[in-house]
Amino acid sequence: MSFPIDRLVITPHVIDLSRSPLAGQFDAETYVLGAFNPGMTVLPNGNLLLMVRIAEALREPIRDGRVHAIRWEAAEPPAEGEVASKGRYVLDSWPMELADTRDPRKFTLPGGGWKVMALTSLSWLLPVEMTPDGMDIVAIHYDRAVAPEGSWQCYGLEDARISRIGDDEYLMTTCSVSPERHSTTLYSSYNGLDWTFEGIVLDHQNKDMLIFEGLVGGKYWAQTRPLGDLWFAYPPGSAWRAGPSINLATSPDGRHWKPHLLPHIRPRTDRPATARMGGGAPPILTEVAGKRGWLCLWHGVEPKEIVGIYRTFWTLLDENDPTVVLAEGETPLLEPAPELTRPLEDLLYLRDVVFTTGVVDLGDRFIVASGEADLACRVTHIPKDAFTP
Template sequence: MNIYRYPGNPIIEPKDIPPYLEDYEVIGVFNAGVMRYGDEILLLLRIAERPVHHDPKYSLSPFYDMANGKMGVVRLEKGMPGYDFSDARGIGTPDGSLLTSISYLRIARSKDGIHFKIDDRPALFPENRYEIYGIEDCRITQIDDTYYINYSAVSNLGITTCLASTKDFAYMQREGVIFQPDSKNIAIFPQKINGKYYALHRPSSSSFGKPSMWIAESPDLLCWGNHRYLMGCRDGCWDETRIGASCVPIKLEQGWLELYHGADRNNRYCLGAALLDIDQPWRVIARSTLPLMEPETAYEKDGFFGNVIFSCGALYEQGKVRIYYGAADTSMCYAEVDMAEIMRGMKECEGLSGK
């Protein structure tokens, strides 16, 4: 695939972000929702901060302390029996998992789509029981004059998907939980289809299946039902162990284009594409045989969690798809590709879709 990566990638790195929390450090800026607003491109960045470590014998897990309305920290001695400290992203405990950082959303603004000015304060920061471990990986869907922001909210109750709305990106109205645990990677279509709203989502898998993409419908963006299987993993391929929606679907004459992510058995994350029927979006018309993008550069291979390309937003302008993506769970990067190139890279796959 003929992908253009911006030569100055990454366009935003942790060092570019001053910490919001006192005695914390920014370890990741990635997986941003994207929207053109007026004459600017906005990135709704996922910022991951962690407490500064003063004693390497201990691991720290931050959380939003609802009782006191401020941040708290769990301090655990490494090597404790029954605890797993092997993953830098989290701590396994007898009662469940804890995270070693806390994420929230912060706006970056740009005239040219490359050079961004980052707001001093969060746009959305944890504030309720569903968000005590953080807010992650948002997507932005514009419907009429309202921008709907769905995001993963993480807590000891599981990972829910919540919805917020705004008309000006100055005030965010929380609308509540719209998908139950543990459904992630929600991408809401930017218009009604035959009188209904639609969204792609990825439910947690049981021991009988792999994480796959589903589609649901709603009369009001809040209550979602008629869940249907859309497409799944492919043995021996780049998307063999899990897949999920990445960007908000793009409407074309040929159908709805969905950029999605997939991972293999080595947790190598790539981007691919699928084409959905314009009037029946639960029907898959075509799908990438090879990745649209795969980790190739040093900034994509090495980082907090390496070998990862993960996008939550793209713009389709003047025949090109402008992709903003997280690299190695560490930084934000930019790439673009001709839409015609994406379409040529897909193969018809009628019969793989849900019924």
Template sequence: MTILRSNNNPIISPISVTASESNMEVIGVFNAGVARYNDEIVLLLRVAERPINHDTEVMLVPVYDPASKQIRIETILKHPDHDMSDVRVIKTPKRNYLTSMSHLRVARSKDGINFTIDAEPTIMPDTIYESYGIEDPRITQIGDTYYITYSAISEYGICTGLITTTDFLDFERKGNVFHPDNKDVVIFPRKIGDKYYALHRPSCSHYGNPEMWIAESSDLLQWGNHQHLIGVREGSWDGGRIGASAIPFEIEEGWLEIYHGADSNNRYCLGALLLDKNEPWKVLARSEIPFMEPERDYEVEGFFGNVIFPCGVLYEDGLIKIYYGAGDTCVGYAETTLEFIKENLSQGSLTR
């Protein structure tokens, strides 16, 4: 078995989701965190919306106002001083904006393929650190509690926030646990020794590259002892940027981490890391070549094409079940075996 994509792909598309307000339209539903809760598989979807716009001479951008608890729409003229070359971002001399705003929404399924999606947003932006939206949730279960890390976007940068739940009905915000700019935070599902561990991806503006680090904590709120874990590999499939994708899961040989890498052309593929079971800052093996690449039309095309980006993986019954964002537009499902990933790792290296 290699990579088996669902015949129903994409399993969730923008047309499946209602907008949060009548003046908004859903342009993407993707990068979903996943968890098993009772007898259901729960996805926490990233839903990206933008204002409905009939004027081709301007761009409308949504900004959350925490004072009024409302989304306001700002108008930006198309102008030579305004960089709109990236469909995701507008850069002006005074400020940068996102062209869409994301919130999180729960979807539930008995079979892992056919999902019932909540009609209303589950978690909306709430603070000044989320005025551009909340994105890319990852879900770690520890005991009966689910710990949700997510990217909080604002004019202050990209923080990582933490929310907890025990039932995916009531949610408790814990605030920002990683300062800007930091994203792709995944928490290991148990203590190792007497510490919790998390992988994260700080963004270095002057000297470093967007690479993967590891940190430790005694309470899941305060994180320290940050160490560099792996770096980009120039000229390779992961030579542009890398980051943790799924929650690491435990196998006989150690901790297996599914991670994403992008090349210099922003083509996102998937690889794997094997980390030491007792000292997870030690890398035992790393994919030399990706085990999954954007190939299908819904992966190659889309709002931002050539992207496969999983925030959720379940390891059950010998299968690795991958829920991934495709083209920053929709949700795909694929599965493979542990043996296939191990074979990919056997071709790997310890290059950092």
């Protein structure tokens, strides 16, 4: 499906690494591997904010027979019970004969019976203020970048999702990466630009946490997506496919979360395009397909080579009981768009990926923010009549 307003609005060329949190901290050149997967919200002044993931990578990760990675570490060990207030970025290295470097985003290492990997880049988050239609940059707020500040995110922060709840409460979930855990961390803001770290809210390998943009029954609700390498089989003939799925959780305060007992959105055996799935944009309360409810945009992955093909699908949940599905699209809402990245062919290291991370309701249409090819930020205006079950 094509849309008249659909383009890349932020590319690696826009980013000034001389203003990066990593600038000047080690003796090696870096570049922007990707500026993508933007969390999106509406600022108090009516402009849009894209919280862009900047994947900053070493220009030469492999040299002298070793492969290197960037890591944040505390400048001084914090006192017991305290958070490190200052840190620095350092380089680690491993012998090439130990590393599998086939995936351009990471390399794997011997793990004694389980998978161990390191990243070819370190990600931090850059707030970019856009015009209300999401098409043009108003300001890039380097001074408000969100970067690692503790050992739990020493390999970076990834994939912000921003939910505006009421007039002055913004909650942002991020994926924090470290050898300690692969966790979901929470930030809060009163204005969408200045962010306060609230702590870890979901523990190891629970990604794509999306907080609903509003309370339901006086509670905060969220979609989550646990990961893992082991899944138990459904019985023969089941409509469901074993693997990662989207779950629900509730909270009295947005900080302490309890998983819901019943399953939520699961991969089906008759839909190979959703063999793997995860949350996309935080659910918003709106009306599509003649029904009012919580609109969820999520990604489904069709197996192909190493990464697979990422597409965006949609589901509408009941306004008062989000466990109930009112409608859903059987075909993708958004597909990867190679024509958009063709001018950036020399920068491409990945294909077949659109990863939706934000949505705003404009009345007759939606503004949808996505990462394209793990390289750039894509903004699409999608009319409401495109949502057909």
